[in-house]
Amino acid sequence: MGLDRLVARLGSVIVALVVVGVTYGVVGVVLGALPGIERVPDQSIGWPLFLPAWPVVALFVLALVVTAVQAPLILVGRSRRQKRAQRVGAEADEWLRGAVARAVGRSGLALISVTGLRAHARGPQDVELSWNPPLDEVDEMVVLRSATAFATSPDAQDGQVTAYSGEETFYADTGLDDGRVYHYTAFARDRDGRWSAPAWAWAATPAAPLHTKLLGSLRMTDTWLNPWRK
Numbered sequence: 001m002g003l004d005r006l007v008a009r010l011g012s013v014i015v016a017l018v019v020v021g022v023t024y025g026v027v028g029v030v031l032g033a034l035p036g037i038e039r040v041p042d043q044s045i046g047w048p049l050f051l052p053a054w055p056v057v058a059l060f061v062l063a064l065v066v067t068a069v070q071a072p073l074i075l076v077g078r079s080r081r082q083k084r085a086q087r088v089g090a091e092a093d094e095w096l097r098g099a100v101a102r103a104v105g106r107s108g109l110a111l112i113s114v115t116g117l118r119a120h121a122r123g124p125q126d127v128e129l130s131w132n133p134p135l136d137e138v139d140e141m142v143v144l145r146s147a148t149a150f151a152t153s154p155d156a157q158d159g160q161v162t163a164y165s166g167e168e169t170f171y172a173d174t175g176l177d178d179g180r181v182y183h184y185t186a187f188a189r190d191r192d193g194r195w196s197a198p199a200w201a202w203a204a205t206p207a208a209p210l211h212t213k214l215l216g217s218l219r220m221t222d223t224w225l226n227p228w229r230k
Helices: 003-033 054-097 099-105 210-217
Strands: 110-113 118-123 126-130 138-146 161-166 170-173 181-190 199-204
Touching: 003 054, 054 181, 054 199, 118 199, 126 181, 161 170
Parallel strands: none
Antiparallel strands: 118 126, 126 170, 138 161, 138 181, 181 199
16 A cells, blocks of 8 residues: 555544544434433533443544554655655756757757746646747647656647647646646647647646645545545
């Protein structure tokens, strides 16, 4: 089981423990309020004498223990993603100056070019893209995104996704994963339908803050009904 999956499972366990504890407590309070039920003496909140109250405390304490185990695992996962992003970013720079550049130089593409392509991560799920205004003969701009490699063709293939298509000079790419390196490749098409050589840029989205990861792992989904569901 991977680290991310383990963190998610622990989050499901925490949710299940809290839900069961709250449900048990509500049932106890409701029963204690019914007429004819013998209650625990000297209690501000009516609690049935026949129903032990300690499981409520035990469930919440256990939820805190599981949370204490989950928190350092989230930190370890974030550190791993940051190191992986730095390593892949360095490899991307090397590849950008190497094989791809040589292949494009032999391709005989259109003379127009995309200049000033920039990619800047504004948060764990957002990358801001911008480029210089295209010349008059440019009919369309296309920007492809990949988490593994730069594109060598304007067609979205081999894991490439079309992030933007149009005539603007700015685009906010959202809904991304945190702690990842994204490779962006931009192409311009002239009035004759020919594509330019590509322009490249990459951005590494930062890892989400610890509290965001912790809260995100506690989201109510159907998995809390069965924490070990695959």
